[in-house]
Amino acid sequence: MTIALEIKDLHVEVSNKKILKGLSLNIEHGEMAAIMGPNGAGKSTLASVLAGKEGYNVVSGSVKYLGKNLLDMPTDERAAAGVFLAFQYPVEIPGVATSTFVRTALNAQRRHRGEVELDAIEFLKLARARAKELEMSEDFFKREVNVGFSGGEKKRAEVFQMSMLSPILAILDETDSGLDIDALKIVAEGVNKLRSDKLCGIVITHYQRLLEYLKPDTIHILADGKIVKTGDKSLALVLEEKGYQGIIEAA
Amino acid sequence: MKNISDIKNRYYKSYNDILPNLPGLGLDWMKRLRDDAIKQFHQDGFPDKSVEEWNVNSFKGLTDTFYMTQQEDSYEIDYPSIEKKDAECLVRVIFHNGKIISIDHDELPKGVQVNSLKFFIKNNSDFLKEKIKPANEYSEARLSNIIDSRPQSIVALNAAFHEDGAIIHIDKNIEVPGYIELMHIGDYSENSMKHIRSVIFLDKGSKCEVIENIQGHKNNNTVFTSDVTDIHLSQGSSLSYNRFIRGNSKNIHVNNVHAQLDKGSEFICNSLINCDGQARNEVRINLLGEHAISNVNVLMMGKNKSLHETLTKVKHATKNTKSVQVIRTILDENSRGSFQGKIRVEEGADGTLAEMSGKSLLLSDQARVNAKPELEILADDVKCSHGVTVGTLSKEQLFYLQSRGIPEHEARKLLINSFSNTIISNFSNILIKRAENFILENYNEND
DSSP, rough: OEEEEEEEEEEEEEEEEEEEEEEEEEEETEEEEEOOTTTSHHHHHHHHHHHTOTTOOOEEEEEEEEEEEEGOOOOOHHHHTTEEEOEEEEEEEEEEEEEHHHHHHHHHHHOOOOOOOOOOHHHHHHHHHHHTTTTTTTGGSSSSTTTTTTHHHHHHHHHHHHHHHHSEEEEEEEETTTOOOHHHHHHHHHHHHOSSSEEEEEEEEEEEEOOOOOOOOEEEEEETTTEEEOTTTTHHHHHHHHHHHHHHHOO | OOHHHHHHHHHHHHHHHHGGGGGTTSHHHHHHHHHHHHHHHHHHHHTTTTSSOOSSOTTTTTOOOOOOOOOOOOOOOOOGGGGOOOOTHHHEEEEETTEEEEEEEEETTTTTTEEEEEHHHHHHHHHHHHSOOOOGGSSGGSSSTTTTTTHHHHHHHHHHHBBBOOOEEOTOOOOOOSSSEEEEEOSSSEEEEEEEEEEEEETTOOOOOOOEEEEEOOOOEEEEEEEEEEEETTTTTTEEEEEEEOOTTEEEEEEEEEEEEOOOOOEEEEEEEESSEEEEEEEEEESSSTOOEEEEEEEEEEOOTOEEEEEEEEEEEESSEEEEEEEEEEOOOEEEEEEEEEEEEOTOOTEEEEEEEEEEEOOOOEEEEEEEEEEEEESSEEEEEEEEEOOOOOOOHHHHHHOOOOOHHHHHHHHHHHHHHHHHHTOOOOHHHHHHHHHHHHHTOOO
């Protein structure tokens, strides 16, 4: 296994407030890594920094992705290079059909990689196949991006986008928040279908439940801006028993 | 800068010189209409900032410059550059420098008349007399009962100087097959003004679709255009009136629409306005008969130092009428815009439904927009709403699009289009066809 993502001693500030304080993490191709931690530990900040959101000031440290300096790349180039962030709160875009949005994104990525763009028919074929795999109705192709979607629909739409864009690094930011148990299952199954030797994932979550379905290879506890403990899936069970405080104190 | 009252006097003085060239002098009532109108204009002058309807922006070159109507009649027209009318177009009227130079049509069905003002003066002047009211009736008083409100002096100037116009007259129960296009082109050799006076009359139960295609002038001379269109929809008739207004940086457009709606009639008024110069769009609607419905959709798109203004006044004069107004403004660079909308519900006009929504999108820090919605409700049982917003492109939305691999400029374009799509989807097909190509053209330039 080769390393896909290498985060070294990352320090990040938001509005002059230190959020990440020396975070280091390596993720290999094919690895599904779960990041758990209490509120305010910096989980979502990590997701935003990796995706390239404005307003996150990297003070020091480095992020290498597929051998390149990720922090130097603009957001759209990161996406074209295979970084995908599934949003905790997917953004509504009135007036833009979901299929238009996904096709624009897919073709922009392909163009950036020097690949031939998909025409409308090729795109529709692919989109139909992917929607079918995720047991999604095609009705939502025509619906405006995330507008009027239920919580579960929004998360499924994120997984659909992920499957269309076939990323190498998928970051799932609290994908389980706001989902009932059935929706959670469907979303997790959707993600599991996309797993491969190449894809690596960062699953950010509060709860053990999503991990029962996603079965991560590694679990990392993030507290106060740092990874304080790393282990296999049994760590989640310990966490369930002792709570974050217990683990943080033991570390 | 020249004295404003001096300019006013010059128009007044030039009137007698120009008069012999204007149509309709053989008709007593029309001569009187012109005479009274120039007197009224001389009395009122151009609206200044003391007039509420004109106090947001200043129109450069409107009140401090004297324009002549251009007299030479037969100008060489480059016909091949004008595309042929398309198959769904029943009649196309081409105005060049404010005068009709061609009326192109297939065989007209019975009951459909589309012709020039001059033709009607000759052949059916009684109809015109009924539809073109004296200028002093085009006062705000015609819409609201406020006694001290001011007349529209640009309408008075138009009434005095109008040279031509298109008259559309549809007989009872006729559904016009295909649309009617009024195309305006121009190529002035000097600074000029032009006044167009048009009438659209739909008799009971008839139906018609019209598009005004107003293009920018070729030469770079300042041209002040006043378009006044009187619309009368009889009981149960339905008009879709569409305008695509363009112009170069030297164009000043002032367009006035006065629509009167009888019982059960329907008026759809769609405007796409993109002028590099200054454009003002005034729409006044009188819902006079029960169950009359009006829908106003306006999309203004400004760039550079352009100015776009829309003023709407909708009066619900009787029971159970409905009006919807949707105004969208997109401003880039140093452009300016304004929307003033007023809904007035008269006493006893119960069962009124009225909605007004104005949203503006500012694409640059220098762009400015003003919005003023007003409701005046004198009846008890009404449902009225208005909402006005001004915003910029959402950072959250931009980031979401970029995180999927869409480059920033493309993401901006997608969001701008999504903003305008909400109104373009209200437009009728003939305007959509033009608008879509146009918007692609317009925003590709920025790539």
